[in-house]
Amino acid sequence: MTQFIVAITNPTEVATALEGGADRLFFIPGSADAPTAQRHDVIVSAAGTPVWMAISEALASSALGREAELAGFEAMVLPPSMNEGVASGCRWMAKECPRRIAWIATEAPPRAELQGLKGKGFAGVLLAPPTGENRLLDHRSPAVLARFVKACRQAGLISVLAGALEPPDVPRLLALAPDMILWSGRWRGEDRGRGPDGTALAQMRRLVRSAASAEREGEEVATDVVFVRDHVVDMTVGAYSHERGMRQRVRFSVEAEVIRHPREPRDMADVFSYDIITDAIGRLAEAGHLEFVEAMAERLAADVLADQRVKRVMVRVEKLDLGSGAAGIEIRRSAAPG
Missing domain, CATH: 3.30.1130.10 (GTP cyclohydrolase I, C-terminal domain/NADPH-dependent 7-cyano-7-deazaguanine reductase, N-terminal domain)
Structure with missing residues (x-):
């Protein structure tokens, strides 16, 4: 069953995301030097809901000796394009947060590259549009996304489709059976500075659950x-x-x-x-x-x-x-x- 992840940028957004029915949270710190207390507050506010955290090259480069900042996070999400030096700097994370998710923008990687990511220890791949405020279906056809999901499955990787989803997008993405859908932005035209919209989140959750919970009834059903x-x-x-x-x-x-x-x-x-x-x-x-x-x-x-x-x-x-x-x-x- 496809799970629903919601992106947040600070601890104050956690409650809205959880009330909206998020299965997981994706914490995107505003900067590499975001205070350790903020990361801790996200975990505490999540109250047991799994949380992923985005790791930028800047954060990875300055992270040596800061292992405690990963305590409590289920996975770290980082770009696979990090050079070897930066990637080596990420190895400190393994003890506290062993799962790594590759964050790939725009292009769906070929099957061989996905298999290579699996060999490097990545647990999954997050496919997103160029910026989190864009719709994935504006940039890639359902056929391309379907091949990406299938290739991830064959490589043993978690597939995550991300973007600033609108309600009509959700059934189209669910038909591709990704492991997770990540809502990483507000609907178009709305104030992006106010954080997640609880009503919009609840509707997204209903969309994800409606397809998953539907059951075929007897022959006489209308x-x-x-x-x-x-x-x-x-x-x-x-x-x-x-x-x-x-x-x-x-x-x-x-x-x-x-x-x-x-x-x-x-x-x-x-x-x-x-x-x-x-x-x-x-x-x-x-x-x-x-x-x-x-x-x-x-x-x-x-x-x-x-x-x-x-x-x-x-x-x-x-x-x-x-x-x-x-x-x-x-x-x-x-x-x-x-």
Whole structure:
């Protein structure tokens, strides 16, 4: 189950983050020389909730002999680009805080680099936009993020997706099944100097929990249909040799029967976002060449049915560049019982 981490910058923000339902806290000190008492106050205020702390190169360089400052922190988050001298200076942390998380901005590292991080003793990788105030989905497509999460899983690393999330972002990121989602900024347009917004945090927590706690009920449960129709993308598909490397138009139509919410929707936690469907199509389009539209339809249906709120799905896939008409397949699939 994906966990929810909230970034804080001082001890006064801890209570708001915890009231908002944070599973973990990510403490980002305002400076390398932040007082030891401030770090201690964060741990005390967290009252047992796991806390990570960001370690800058400046802090790592000046940290020798300050082992006590890491006492109580679950993990330290530091850039893997630190030179060997600075990295050596970080080894003092190992006794008090043995877990290390690599903080990587902007670029999703290749699989070989992730495996290298595992070999260097990193426990996970945090993927963030260029600054914490930006949305990750503004910089990387869901397909790229999905490959990052999968590569982390294969390398035995914790995957963390971070950014100044808006409510519609959360279901899209949850569909990728990262280990953790880190909310590292306020919503756009709001005063960034006031610290975390408790109401916004609570809604984010509800979004994270709503998808995780959904359960498929009996056949008679009421459903609604969420659909995406006539969604056209350019991609490579086909069994003929001349179709390899040749992009052609493919049209997708998807109808998902989702469990009806018991009350009138009030926020994103109460609805099934059609972005989940369009993102699944996008990931399929970027996954590489497939010979058969039948295989595409099956993969897309399985991807949509992975959401516990979906009971049945119809997927239609049509190739549009074969002549005057369209050719393809329509399938209907149901979620497995239980």
